[in-house]
Amino acid sequence: MSKRDIILEAIIQEYLSSGEPIGSSELQKCMDIEISPSTIRIYLNKLSKEGALVQLHVSSGRVPTNNALIEYWVNRLNPMKTIEIVDIDKFENLANECSLFCVVQKSTEEFLKEIIEVSNRFLILTFDTQEVVLKYNEQVQRFLSNLIGSEMRELKNISSQVGLRELYDKLDQILNHEPLLSVGVDQLYEIAREQNDSSFINKLLNNEFSFGLKDGVYFNGFVPYGCLAVKQLATIEKKSASLFYFGEIGSNFEGFINQGESK
Structure with missing residues (x-):
């Protein structure tokens, strides 16, 4: 060097x-x-x-400068690494200490396996570990038969686009579960106050939004200027999870991750 x-x-x-x-x-x-x-x-x-x-x-x-910090974090953070969260309470305290907004969610993917018709009265959509029951409709059955193999979130988006309200509501209820950890909402509002811009808050508070992101480091344009967001995989109690954290670019992201993994 x-x-x-x-x-x-x-x-x-x-x-x-x-x-x-x-x-x-x-x-x-x-x-x-x-x-x-x-x-x-x-x-x-x-x-x-x-x-x-x-x-x-x-x-x-x-x-x-902002550009120097961006380059530093791009080189120092590894969003492709799976973070082992040993103690969720410690992780929450660290997020607060580092003034970060942080969300940890269960990382479960559910794929549509088959559609079962029941006496022209119901349609049962079978996923990996979930089932969804709809009122029978022949057109809906034909349409969904072409979507077997689709992931549940993708199917939810499609149902919204084509107006399948019953399916959308039921999938939304399944997917909109409480995250394992959500901390630092006050930090979002503090940044919004400083930037005089609250347009990003609802986006980041939407659990489906952060879950759908690709693993990576996000900065100018995606989040407000002078801020940074990271999405990566994690494990908690040996189960897969999704980790998203966001804050001002001068926050100690590296210390947060390193201390969060230590026992």
């Missing part, structure tokens, strides 16, 4: 820890390798010209 990258990483980590602007002398004290304050100042100036750092006031230290 070059001196430039070492210094940038050090200032980002110190900023994530303290939330305060960092000067060359303070940075030199917290670094693992010996670099003189004068050399650090040269690199801080270079990084500022590159747009990785910004000096809020002439007499103050520097802080990482």
Whole structure:
């Protein structure tokens, strides 16, 4: 790793820890390798010209820019890794300490296996572990027969699009179960107040929305500027789960995950 990258990483980590602007002398004290304050100042100036750092006031230290933090998190976070949640209460406390909105949901996929007609009175839709009973309708039976193998959420969306209200309501009731953990709603509203924009709140509070996301790190455009969201798989008590967390980009996402996995 070059001196430039070492210094940038050090200032980002110190900023994530303290939330305060960092000067060359303070940075030199917290670094693992010996670099003189004068050399650090040269690199801080270079990084500022590159747009990785910004000096809020002439007499103050520097802080990482939004783009520098995005690059840092994209390189540091691994959304393809399955997180083992050892203690759900500890996980909740960590989310609060890190000022994050966090949702953990059971990760169950249900596929339509068959459709059973009962005496021209009912249709029984059989999924992996669930059954849905509908009033008999020949056209509905023919339509749904072409959708055998569809996942329940996909079928719910299709039923909404074509106006199968009875099916939509019953699938929605099954799918709209309470998450294992939902914490940090107050943080959503605080960010909305700071940004003067609450349009993203309902989207993030919709459990189906976060569940349907692909695993990944999400930033500008998907979430408000200056914020970050992560979706990845998790396990809790050896069962599959879906993990979604969101907060300001200067939040300690890495500490949240690392401490959340420790026993």
